[in-house]
Amino acid sequence: MTPAEEWSLRLGRQLVELGVEPAEAERLAQDSHDEAWNSGRAPMELYGPASVYAASLAQAVRTAQPELAAGPAGEVVLRLSQVSKRYGRQLVFDGVDLTLRAGEVAAVVGANGCGKSTLLKICCGMTAASGGLVERTPRIGYAPQHGGVSDLLTPDEHFRLFGAVHRMSRRTAVSTGTHLCKQLGWRPKRGQAAAQLSGGTQQKLNVVLSELNRPDLILLDEPYQGFDQATYLDFWEQVFKWRDAGAGVLVVTHLLQDLDRVDHLLELHRPEDS
Structure with missing residues (x-):
């Protein structure tokens, strides 16, 4: 061998x-x-x-989670019912409820340490809830706040890798990824590994990978870290384009100026603040 x-x-x-x-x-x-x-x-x-x-x-x-049947615009793509998370004796959050439908954007806000990133990991199946019920559509995309890309792979190699997970052909995966990059004002250089990209550009790659398979539910954990102002605005415009196209979008954010355009606002509190 x-x-x-x-x-x-x-x-x-x-x-x-x-x-x-x-x-x-x-x-x-x-x-x-x-x-x-x-x-x-x-x-x-x-x-x-x-x-x-x-x-x-x-x-x-995708890890196993209770799934909602995929359906037309307006169908529920994510439902959280009394969801809680606990690490040992430490309660992170409790009693979280949210119903997100196709064609809606929800924002998750709250102080540092209140469990926003943990909640998104629960929504995508990376972390199990300690209590409550999580239901979601089978087709999801997820952009983490940190990591998510391999330093040694080029953007095209990421597209082929993630495309393989979603059973896309290599050509379709690369062409789709390249098109989505352009929507964020970025044209990847051939042969350039992710380690050579700036932090903001790596986050652009994360966002593109989250949408590569045209999911029904897109989960974004403050993915705009390192973006310049123009790219930040492009990002939010892209979020609302996803909504208009019929996807449900859940965004963790600490910036409040864009929240007047979202459909749902979920504020998490530390247990001691409740």
């Missing part, structure tokens, strides 16, 4: 351990192996350690 094959085998095993279905884990491992082969580089060189890369892949794969 070659080192590349050993790396792919470890990747598949790690994905299964992280909760990915075995058949899906095998497909993702094979796709990663093929991508490295086509690039002429070893998987370890291209992606890094299999265990680290598996964590990034598993994050991109």
Whole structure:
């Protein structure tokens, strides 16, 4: 067995351990192996350690959550019913309710440490709620506040990787990603790895990846960190374009000047502030 094959085998095993279905884990491992082969580089060189890369892949794969049936505009795409989160004895938040429909934008606000990012991770299935019920549409996109991209991959490689998760062809994934980049005023340079991008540009890549598969629900955790003023305005215009196109959008934000245009405002409080 070659080192590349050993790396792919470890990747598949790690994905299964992280909760990915075995058949899906095998497909993702094979796709990663093929991508490295086509690039002429070893998987370890291209992606890094299999265990680290598996964590990034598993994050991109939708984890099991109660799902709402996909439907036309106006259908519920996310419902939170008395959702709570606790770490040991520490209560992060409690009794959170929200109903978000297709074609609506909801903003989550609150002081630092009140659990805004944790709530979004619960919405996308990365973290389990301690109580309550989370229901969501099967087709979601998620842009985290930090991380979310691989330093060693170029934007095109990210598009192909995420496209593979969504069963998109490589050509469609790259063309779609490139088009979405232009809407945020960014044209990726061929061959430039994510590590060479500024923090704001990496966040643009995160936003593009969240919309790559045209999801019914888009979850955004303050993704505009590092944006200049023009890009920040472009970002909010894009949010409302998603709404007009029929997607439900949930945005975590600490900036209040744009909230007069959103459909729902969810304010989280620390338990001691309630």
